[in-house]
Amino acid sequence: MTSLVTDTRVVFSRELRPVIRDPFSVIFSMIQPLFFLGLFAPLLPGDNSLQWFVPGIIVMSCLFGSSMTGSNLLFEMQTGSHERMLVTPLRRPALLIGRALKEIVPMIAQAALIVAVCIPFGFELHLPGALLGLLILAAFCIGLGALSYTLALAAKNKEWLFWTVQQTLIFPLLLLAGVLLPLDNGPGWLRALSHINPMTYVVNAERALFNGDVLTRSTLEGVIAATVVAVLGLLIGVRAMQRSD
Amino acid sequence: MIETRELTKLFKDVRAVDGINLTVARGELVALLGPNGAGKSTTLRMLTTLIPPTSGSAQVAGFDVVRQQRDVRLRIGYIGQGNGAGHSQRGRDELISQGRAYGMTVRAARTRAAELIDSLGLSDVADRTVSTLSGGQRRRLDIAMGLIHAPELLFLDEPSTGLDPQNRANLQEHIVRLRAEHGTTIVLTTHYLDEADSMAERVIVIDHGRVIADDSPQQLKAKHVGDRVILGFAGSEEAARAAAAIGAQHEGGFIRLTAEDGPREAPKILASLPITPTSIEVTRPTLDDVFLTLTGRSLREDSSTPAAELVEA
Numbered sequence: 323m324t325s326l327v328t329d330t331r332v333v334f335s336r337e338l339r340p341v342i343r344d345p346f347s348v349i350f351s352m353i354q355p356l357f358f359l360g361l362f363a364p365l366l367p368g369d370n371s372l373q374w375f376v377p378g379i380i381v382m383s384c385l386f387g388s389s390m391t392g393s394n395l396l397f398e399m400q401t402g403s404h405e406r407m408l409v410t411p412l413r414r415p416a417l418l419i420g421r422a423l424k425e426i427v428p429m430i431a432q433a434a435l436i437v438a439v440c441i442p443f444g445f446e447l448h449l450p451g452a453l454l455g456l457l458i459l460a461a462f463c464i465g466l467g468a469l470s471y472t473l474a475l476a477a478k479n480k481e482w483l484f485w486t487v488q489q490t491l492i493f494p495l496l497l498l499a500g501v502l503l504p505l506d507n508g509p510g511w512l513r514a515l516s517h518i519n520p521m522t523y524v525v526n527a528e529r530a531l532f533n534g535d536v537l538t539r540s541t542l543e544g545v546i547a548a549t550v551v552a553v554l555g556l557l558i559g560v561r562a563m564q565r566s567d
Numbered sequence: 568m569i570e571t572r573e574l575t576k577l578f579k580d581v582r583a584v585d586g587i588n589l590t591v592a593r594g595e596l597v598a599l600l601g602p603n604g605a606g607k608s609t610t611l612r613m614l615t616t617l618i619p620p621t622s623g624s625a626q627v628a629g630f631d632v633v634r635q636q637r638d639v640r641l642r643i644g645y646i647g648q649g650n651g652a653g654h655s656q657r658g659r660d661e662l663i664s665q666g667r668a669y670g671m672t673v674r675a676a677r678t679r680a681a682e683l684i685d686s687l688g689l690s691d692v693a694d695r696t697v698s699t700l701s702g703g704q705r706r707r708l709d710i711a712m713g714l715i716h717a718p719e720l721l722f723l724d725e726p727s728t729g730l731d732p733q734n735r736a737n738l739q740e741h742i743v744r745l746r747a748e749h750g751t752t753i754v755l756t757t758h759y760l761d762e763a764d765s766m767a768e769r770v771i772v773i774d775h776g777r778v779i780a781d782d783s784p785q786q787l788k789a790k791h792v793g794d795r796v797i798l799g800f801a802g803s804e805e806a807a808r809a810a811a812a813i814g815a816q817h818e819g820g821f822i823r824l825t826a827e828d829g830p831r832e833a834p835k836i837l838a839s840l841p842i843t844p845t846s847i848e849v850t851r852p853t854l855d856d857v858f859l860t861l862t863g864r865s866l867r868e869d870s871s872t873p874a875a876e877l878v879e880a
Binding site for chain 1: 612615616617618637640641643645647648649650651652653654655656657660661664665667668669670709712
């Protein structure tokens with residue numbers, strides 16, 4: 323007999339298979355973050371600007387990849403394989419959780435790639451902090467992925483709706499998290515918006531952790547923000563999947 | 568195997584399925600026939616637990632489709648209108664995942680996948696990405712997906728839509744063989760008349776969400792339409808004389824008669840005529856004639872309203 327765990331494993335490994343078969347697909351969603359890294363980072367003032375900029379780009383890459391992932395489900399809803407899976411005994415929550423968990427794998431690959439590219443340019447890696455940083459990111463991208471799948475389920479056969487909402491949301495999230503420029507000297511309203519953006523706390527935590535500062539307030543806030551996103555995302559996503567036909 | 572009671576589905580104000588009572592016994596091969604938007608797919612989607620009925624109930628493979636969804640899902644196979652296999656996946660991988668979804672071990676799923684790949688002639692393409700397969704190959708892969716757990720009851724929704732005649736024949740052969748070899752109960756929807764006619768031993772005609780006829784294709788034709796015997800004569804006068812002798816009407820040089828069993832009755836009719844006709848034609852009705860008689864519309868000309876089509880989609 324199967325359980326939620328084995329069902330989730332079936333969905334997870336099915337989702338992962340095309341990624342492993344075609345690793346290039348991991349790079350596809352990080353083209354934009356790589357552009358920012360190559361064409362924007364050199365404009366930043368200061369000698370160790372990479373140390374500040376790179377953790378943010380890793381979060382950005384996670385945001386882009388995970389928010390797009392719903393399009394895979396959208397495609398499967400159009401071709402019929404989602405319907406086929408709905409008729410199998412796989413538990414509905416597993417159909418969402420397995421997919422969301424898979425987001426961790428491309429996220430880690432992307433983070434590793436970004437770090438590897440930046441080390442020759444003087445980026446210093448503090449491994450223990452970075453590993454904890456990846457754990458926080460893992461929770462964050464599970465939540466984002468779950469929300470992206472929710473959006474796909476809500477958009478149904480309206481592909482334009484999915485992309486409009488996704489594109490409309492990612493840039494404010496990105497800019498308000500202070501990924502590209504610090505918001506410390508920004509106007510009050512901008513900082514207020516930034517404070518209600520969970521991604522702000524994730525970015526701050528990653529900056530502290532990738533620089534080796536593990537036991538900080540930022541870390542704690544990052545853990546809380548990422549956990550909230552993960553829990554909310556999964557709750558909303560599972561509900562949406564249970565209603566899917 | 569299937570038992571529905573006043574099964575009904577409303578989409579907003581449209582009664583897509585309007586109180587269907589259906590009983591399907593183990594081992595039957597049943598075709599649900601009707602125009603687009605008649606409610607066939609909606610019925611199938613309720614029976615396969617994809618959508619809940621608005622009212623009424625259905626027992627499938629011994630379990631309630633609303634309260635015991637998992638029990639139903641474990642026992643049925645479903646081949647939908649789309650492609651079951653993900654386009655970015657490989658066929659064999661999808662078959663194995665599908666087996667795992669039904670609780671098979673990896674080893675068992677792999678063995679079963681290999682078996683199905685072989686019997687459905689997919690050996691050359693099973694390890695390719697699904698999106699590179701032809702329509703016919705993908706459809707066969709869909710069939711394999713639906714059969715991975717050797718279900719006792721198999722649903723197929725418009726299985727041959729979009730296939731060329733050769734692939735359609737091939738698919739029908741697989742379905743008929745499946746039934747012969749394993750005794751699988753099969754329920755399929757179709758709007759292809761010849762498909763329903765040649766494969767199913769029971770045709771359920773659905774229109775506007777209701778069952779309007781339910782019988783074997785032969786019985787449906789005999790009961791609702793009958794055979795037609797058309798006698799041709801040298802001229803209108805001869806036809807009139809012959810018609811008078813057998814108590815029939817003539818139209819110009821022709822007499823048109825209906826008969827329950829045309830081929831057997833034609834010689835008797837001939838024998839009772841005072842003059843020999845110049846031609847004789849016996850036509851047997853098609854299921855389209857049945858549909859025409861029952862509804863006043865033809866299945867061939869797509870007579871569905873746009874609203875009804877929306878519902879079906």
